[in-house]
Amino acid sequence: MSILVLAEHDNTGLKEATLTTITAASQIGGDIDVLIAGDQCAGAAEAAAKISGVSRVRVADNACYKGLLAENTAALVVSLSSEYSHIMAPATTNGKNILPRVAASLDVSAFSDIIGVVSADTFKRTIYAGNAIATVQSEDTIKVITVRGTAFSLAEQNGSASIGAVTEAHDLGLSTFAGESVAKSDRVELTSAGIVISGGRGMQNSENFSMLEKVASKLGAAVGASRAAVDAGFVPNDMQVGQTGKIVAPDLYIAVGISGAIQHLAGMKDSKVIVAINKDPDAPIFQVADYGLVDDLFDAVPQLEQAL
Amino acid sequence: MRESMEFDVVIVGAGPAGLSMACRLMQQAQQAEREVTICVVEKGSEVGAHIFSGAVFEPRALEELFPNWKERGAPLNTPVVRDDIYLFQDANKAKKIPNSLVPQTMHNEGNYIISLGNMCRWLAEQAEALGVEIFPGFAAAEILFNEDGSVKGIATGDMGVGADGQQKGGYMEGMELHAKYTVFSEGCRGHLGKQLMEKFDLNKDADVQHYGIGIKELWTIDPAKHQPGLVVHGAGWPLDKDTNGGSFLYHGENNQVVVGLVVDLSYSNPYLGPFDEFQRMKHHPVFKETLEGGTRISYGARAITKGGFNSLPKMYFPGGLLIGCDAGTLNFAKIKGSHTAMKSGMLAAESVFAALVEDDQGGKELTSYTEALKNSWVYDELHRTRNFGPAMHKFGTFWGGAFNYLDQNWFKGKLPFTLRDNTPDHAQLKEASKCQPISYPKADGKISFDKLSSVFLSSTNHEEDQPCHLTLKDAAVPVEKNWRLFNGPEARFCPAGVYEYIDDTRDADEKRLQINAQNCLHCKTCDIKDPSQNITWVVPEGTGGPNYPNM
Amino acid sequence: MKILVMVKRVTDPNVIIRVNAENTSVDLNNVKMAINPFCEIAMEEAVRLKEAGIATEIIAMSIGPAQAQDQLRTALAMGADRGLLVESEESLEPLTVAKLTAKVVEEEQIGLVLLGKQSIDTDNSQTGQMLSAILGWSQGTFASKVDIVDNTLNLTREVDSGLQSLTLTLPSVVTCDLRLNEPRFASLPNIMKAKRKPLVIKPAADYGVDLTSKIKTLKVESPNTRQSGEIVGSVAALLDKLKTEKGVI
């Protein structure tokens, strides 16, 4: 068995999602090659060579891969595919854009956003927005898979793989990269933040939310809220987390003065670590929290801010 | 000017009453080879989404409407095989009442355990096949009148209006639906029906209407405990002796049971919470044994019209009719209203069709409808059971029950006098200072649950950014009166956690009423039981509300 | 230019999903179904392109059970000119759906295919990309802005880092994201008119595409419920745990 992992990178280094995808690949087993496609991406190739478990780094450095255009990148992957039993990529917007195109070109099915490897041909993935988990098996000769980053740990970085160039350029001329605007970063986006700190009705008013802002800016976190806090007018609607708000799954979710109604949990229960600060020891939020602090938030939050 | 469309008949509400009416009308039209145009509007996202019932179904009206209902695949799959009746004495004890002592009306041979929602889904298919236009997701928001004061039709609500009353992107103005006859079948406490009663004084000669709130859950249980066709009814605990009501547990198909409690809204203690009563009720061994190890899969609530015969209003007015529970045709002695609702719809269809055949251009009072009703089994049935509710109100569950046993079994409901009860339910509430607070046990998350996780299972939702559909006549009343005098009873009688009295952040000693309209189950209890009659339920944007499957 | 809009019948987004007792699927018994919200956005975009004089005809297509006619009627009420149901009682995997669609695209001489970026039931996000590969067309996924001038498609995509702009050759396949537009409500008269618009039903088997699935679903389970963790005594203890035990800060 041999696996090709299409890397997610920024030309100079790798994105974490690549490291988690390599962990998933190593659970399948076999040789792992990493493909770095891009324009001026040698730095990323160097970084990939250091990941433990990687045998070979293949670099396709050409202007036609700028912005990882789906048509060209898929053609590139397809041209290399005959050597592999599995083709994998992180389930990022790039991975999701490119791999299904690869699969259809190879006339095989694809598996999106897997959260578990059961065996070389059997995987777990969520369906119905995470409300069910399906175990699915592939009968295809080549398995094309995208991997959910939060479901796997990061691969270690003490390897030394060889680096080789893929020189053939696949410019299909179907699309052109016309620019990119990076999301404004003065406020961390709720849905992509690594840490989210949310306030509920316990915050009492909008001024008190500045306590959370302070903690957030120290942690590089985004600030969210419960519906009760939004309805009371403490914060705008787009900060609502939950069934009818945003769905978040950060590494760390801190719920402050939130009781933990099921409709709120629906928006954050897949967070890696949940912390609850609430003065009511019976609040349902403690049933899902990894760490609970039974305390008045007006004492605890300033303390937290100072300790950071 | 709003756009308008013309029909022969517009029907408001796709419940058993409205759909039976539509089917019967089309059957007659087809028989007479006449074209009749019928439009049914339904506020739920689909037919059945808002239908909430028990239900033990008496197939009498269905037999008359579709004699071949079996071949047509009507979802009547579980015949009742046994009736058990319990008198609950306390949290652990219950007496099974011998069959010979049970009022005749509580026997269910020949009936079926069904999902009334699925029944309506099937009726809608029949109606559409007959040529009826059904529009789910459109709520009738307003009654339209002709210059002569007769009903001209209805207008559907605007879509895409923000909470601030401003139009949002995708705004769509409501439509006027004009008809020769407009028929209101909104079910219990219809919000347009209520306006019609006032406008035409339809209640003039009737007793005050009475209501209950029914709360129900659908469970999948251990197949070993499942007894398809078993019907269990109970009275007594957890309700105290001043509070009427009854519990039920029906074993349906697919290893599913429904368990529920109906609480009379004539209760007097503002601390009482029908939801909490129901949650603790399930811990009684009679229920717990069945439910233990099972999974709760759905939850809902709906008010029930229980005044019966004495409270029936005048059901016609110029240009329209009231049918089914919108008028109050439910037989409370049987806790069944779907068969009478259907029959009232079928009779209404016959009156309307007769008028249309005579080239009636609409707007008249169809008195023939009431005549037909009087000559039908609906009237006979309701008349026999007219004392049932008032007896319970007057004498309590025990002596009322005894009266009902004698009345229904020995005298077949023909005792030559009528008990009356003219205090409206909302006026029964006593001030909090005169009542004992009730402390309910905490939900255990296995048999009993909290309100919000219950509401979750109703799949209810409303577009958040829209005007609140729970309107207050006077915004000061909730705190000034309902909170000060009654300790905020709406927080308890609302089965969906819509009303919350929370600390006013500007003044710690003050309360503020928070209305979470998004949670609303459209049960109408607040409109009925608010002691100040300050809350008026109006239709939210179409499709809003619960999405009940199999309820 | 003729536009093909793909419309999928899925569970209503408001409905609570439960796994069935047999652990083979989710329980869909009498559950409210609806048009996939992302497909609705695709439909709206097609109507806007027609209103702008760019599209000449909109064909709404669904591949699914007979009941998917309901969703096609919704699409027709929103403004599609005609409907096509490629009927299959079995649920088909994305690759098969893409192959069937490719046949329709050829038959109908389609210039642009619009569809949702993913369906909210299977959450695959594959069909558009696969279709584009089979047709050998350009692809614009996760679109938040569609602009057609002089036979080129200027597209803005929502990507992890922000927004990406592409210029695509036509014909093309575009999958639509949430922010592309706000779909209109279907009005009553349009719903009535939609009942009379042409809707053709063809069995999926008629297209000469192999319909057998290469993916076997072995099991469907409910996600694990979270277990409650520990109560910590102080902010300091909390921070310590987060740093040393979990390494999240």
Ligand SMILES: Cc1cc2nc3c(=O)[nH]c(=O)nc-3n(C[C@H](O)[C@H](O)[C@H](O)COP(=O)(O)OP(=O)(O)OC[C@H]3O[C@@H](n4cnc5c(N)ncnc54)[C@H](O)[C@@H]3O)c2cc1C
């Ligand atoms: C259809 C529907 C959709 C919904 N969608 C959402 C959604 O998307 N998101 C959402 O959040 N909710 C949603 N809800 C609402 C949800 O059910 C709850 O009502 C809401 O989440 C409650 O918010 P809360 O926890 O902030 O408020 P509360 O339940 O009032 O909890 C406040 C908490 O703060 C604590 N507290 C108070 N003061 C202090 C203090 N000084 N120090 C420490 N703790 C304190 C209290 O102990 C309490 O636990 C939805 C409901 C429905 C029916």
Ligand SMILES: Cc1cc2nc3c(=O)[nH]c(=O)nc-3n(C[C@H](O)[C@H](O)[C@H](O)COP(=O)(O)OP(=O)(O)OC[C@H]3O[C@@H](n4cnc5c(N)ncnc54)[C@H](O)[C@@H]3O)c2cc1C
């Ligand atoms: C807990 C409980 C248990 C019951 N058990 C039984 C039983 O075992 N057997 C039995 O026979 N009966 C039972 N009933 C009674 C039975 O459910 C009702 O009698 C029956 O549903 C009445 O039918 P209807 O058509 O009049 O109204 P409904 O069934 O209430 O239907 C009204 C329809 O109109 C729609 N609607 C309302 N207003 C508008 C509007 N403005 N615009 C558009 N649409 C609107 C509603 O969404 C709904 O779909 C029970 C009721 C309850 C609450």
Ligand code: SF4
């Ligand atoms: S707000 Fe009123 S109608 Fe809605 S669920 Fe509560 S009591 Fe029922």
